[in-house]
Amino acid sequence: MSKLLALTKEMMVYFHNIFRLYQKIWTFDKLYVVISGLLIAMRVIHPFNGILFLKWIVDELTGQARLPETLLLIGLMCGIEFIIRSLDSIFWTYEQKKILRFKTKFLKEINLKTMNLSYQQIEDPQMIDDRQKAMEIFYPGQAHFMDLQNTIIDSKQLIVNTLQLFGVIAILLTLGPVIFIVLLLTYFVSLILNTIASHKEFNVWSNSLVHIGRRIGYFQELSTDFAYAKEMRMNQLGQWIEDKMQYYFKQVKKDVTKAVHAFTWMNIISNTLQVIVNGGVYFYIGWLAYNAVISLSEIVVYMTSLGVFVNALFGITACIISLQKAGMHLSTYFKYLQTVTLNEAQQQDDESTQDSNWSIDPKQEIKTSIKIEFVDVWFQYPNQEEYTLKHINLTINPGEKLAIVGENGAGKTTLIKLLLRLYKPTKGKILINGTDIHDLHFDDYTNYITAVFQDFNILNFSLLHNIVFDNEYSDESIAEIIRDLNLEDTIEKLPHHLHTELGRLFHQEGVELSGGQQQKLAIARALFKDSPFIVLDEPTAMLSPKAEYEIYTNFSGLTKDKTTVYISHRMSSCRFCDRIIVMKMGEIIEIGSHEQLMRERGEYERLYTTQAEFYKNLEVAK
């Protein structure tokens, strides 16, 4: 019983979500909601048109059997039918159009929300899962499992069917109170049984099968994603993939089959009950007619009504299943939209205190020179026991060129991510000209700082858009950057020069740039942004020695008066820098210029000489 209560409560939440959905749609398009209301009324009436006229026609046929009167009745019935159905068709197409637009609006909200969330938030697997669920209803991906279209249509159908059911019951009530009570009881029992069954059914299709579907989907993705193609072929993983699929399949097969049996049986029980009760009512109607209590035409009315009754009942159950799914997805959707971004300072009322800190216009001050301070910064990834960064105290002076070196996993990239506000320090503060960077608006902050990542993305837009995105630009500034990066020849050779589409996803004639060219483009993008602070995370890993040499010799020119932070594994690149910090196990262990650090004979010297050793050994061999 308590289980049933919990179920009811859950359902209430789901239905409330659907109500909220309509509230939202109301803000988008009031006319649509009003028209929907009218349509529901029309649909409710629809079956009664047939029932009523059929009674009159049969009355006429069994009574006086006059042809003109019969024809009139037929004409009237079909005329009304025609009007209802035409309106229905027109509305159906109107609704399709509207739903597509609603979906787009809902998705846009999710897109905006996602882009406003902090990097740390969207990296959270729970959040990713939530987002996917929230999106699924507006953007059916995998199995067309959920669709806003069904939700909207089904929610209306539910109202229509329920009202019809009452109408039919009112007609059947004239048969006598006993019949009415029996039917009502059947209705309730069936509804409860069907709801429980549909709940089970939903769990099977949505949880167990989606779960295994994801796993199987992963292995399918491995086989078809060409990034994996080499690995798959060289290790001959075909059989392995098949085994894995079968393994996961066997894991769920038994449970799913059992669950399917369970809800099928419940459906069968409920159906049996209905068939028997309906049969009894049929017989009762026949008995009444036999005793001439009711006429032939009334039999037709009752029988047809009973048919509508059964259909409405089935309709209600089907709608409940579908709406339950929708309600669940909508829960995640509403929750997702309410997620507070960690990018902006938490409370609005903090603003007043912050404002006092900004005695001068913050932008003005910062644009000219940037000083970054790490004050005892600690950082711990979520769900990890150890701190990835410990005790970070560091000042980066305006105009400085700083290199960060260290082993893989020493925390270099994490440090950069904190600096870029992709993560927030667990403890400690990062200050920009004395203000905590997290007190600034995220968008303002990103004006001051830019980065070239190891795993940059070239987007499937034109080359120019890849550099400027939607910012304004002057031809000279673009030309200058291209010249500085030695990209002139490359661009000259492209079919539409700067306006060449990159990537073949949307254009057969799109161009795929080589790794080195892509990397230069990523650097161009960062230079165009012209922020006073620039971070480079292994910017030359994909370049040949010659191209690398070019970039480094040009770079000091390119980043003239900018504060620059490099991460690099090639010690040679550190020589361009004013200061080098050496990281180990999440801590800064050495800071100083190349000469200083070489003299100290510490970690840096070790790293440097290991790399130099290769060359020295080769020299000696010579």
Add this chain to the structure above:
Amino acid sequence: MKIMGNLASLYKLVFINSKIYLLISLLHIISNAVAPFVTIIYFKYLLDALQFGYGLPYILKITLTMIAIHLVVTNTQIYTKSATTLHSKWLLVPLTAMFCQKSIEMDYKYTEDQTIIEEMNRASFVLANGDNLEKYLEAVNGIFVAIIQLAFITILATLLNPLLIIFVLAVSVINAFVSLWVQRKNYSLHRESLPVDRKWRYIIDLATDLKFAKEVRLFQLKNFVIRNGDENRSAFFSYFDRTNGNERKGLLINTITNISQEVMVLIILAYAVIFRGLSIGNFVVLMNGIRQFSDSFRALFEQVVNLYTINNYINDFFVFMSRKSELRNPASKIKIKPGSPAGKFELVNVSFHYPHNPRMILKNVNLTIEAGECLVIVGENGAGKTTLVKLLMRLYDVTSGEIKYNGINIKQYDYDSYMYALATVFQDYKIFAVSAYENITFKRNDHDPYVQSLLQQNQLLEKIKSLPHQENTVLSKRFESDGIELSGGQAQKLAFCRAMYKQSPVLILDEPSASLSPIAENEMYIAFAKVIQNKTTIFISHRLSSSTISDKICVLDDGEVAEYGTHEELLKQKGLYHHMYELQSRYYKESV
């Protein structure tokens, strides 16, 4: 005709994988075909009984018979519906497995061939997009159901008036033509709109995919993404509104024809009652029967259209599945035995260009790699290094010339055994969302001392031991909350373990050290120096420091072997290699 062929192939697969499905769908068809008639026919008997006064026991008898039949039929419907859904979902598993096998065994060159990629994507619609197969099988069942029903009603109605059925059939055919006309028109619009919709998906990815998250935030791409999305959608809406308009037209025409049919049928029936003495029972039966006829005919039409639409995907699936591999030539039977010693590679006048691009990537390359030797290949970006290695790995076959392994053209080896003889580490190595153990061995979890020693050799044992389930820890958070993501350097070490586990005579390394720190790089060289002793090794590297472990160096320039020899020889030549080396080592030498 193709539909028949595909149906046959599909049902053959169904028969192999799930014989029970066939039985269940037979029941499904019968119960669905019969279901609507149970009450219709009961009405006839009931009304007739009342009109002609057959007595109460007769009414009781027919009611009980009806209840019994109805129980059997509806419950069979319920059961077979669940069962067919379930079984058609289960069928996806073997089909998906087959598909995956095929995509992995497909020749590598096809992975860059747009037409095959598209064919493969469409083929995967049978699988990934969930309900296509289900719908296809359902359509087949539905067609049978509709045909049985139509036949039944035809027999019923002809008894009364054959004209009636001809009339109704004509209306149904008109309706079908109208729908067909709408669908034709909309299909071409739909095709035109597909690229627009694909771009929309890309834009959504930009906004939501973690991959793009850093760029979106740091370059403030919010407005850029939203604006592009809005533009894309308004383009899509204009397509959609046109298809929508066509649909509306079709629906209205259908309404008109349906209503006229209804009017005509009712007039004919009323006329028959009044002047021909048709019983009320027959009147109701025929009225409902004819409505059912229209429904069945529409269902038939819709299912045929469904079958036809999905058949495109099914067809792609079977075409894809039957695509022949050019690399796997059954005539090549020479096997390389596991554990055989390292062999010698000879490249004789090898030239190569990619399919669909006539530009020669490799030109007349002649190169010998002695058994057990380590060759380092260096050169500018785009010089052809990776391509050369791809040829050795038989991801592509040479355009002209030949590659020999131990004196035999590599094409003559059995493909699988040749693959077994090669171990590789790529720059873009992949870690799978399975346990660490399985990532190395690709076998179900087990304890293998050899894996332990490999982990030890690669300085990974300590890390793996610290994980929650040691080597059985899953290396991804994707499915398991206690999964672990290895750092770049650790993952790379794991990739080395994987390559070593194969214990193959040939080792191919494609820039494996690009993301390693100097210390880790050094450790890698030390580890490798040991491992490669008895192996033929080909090593692509941008870092000339890799020359420390090399026997020979080959400098590729624009697809040709520009220089070849030992490190000392090449430095003396004062050519390309010398220049590259100077650039890289300059800064180190200054301080020495």
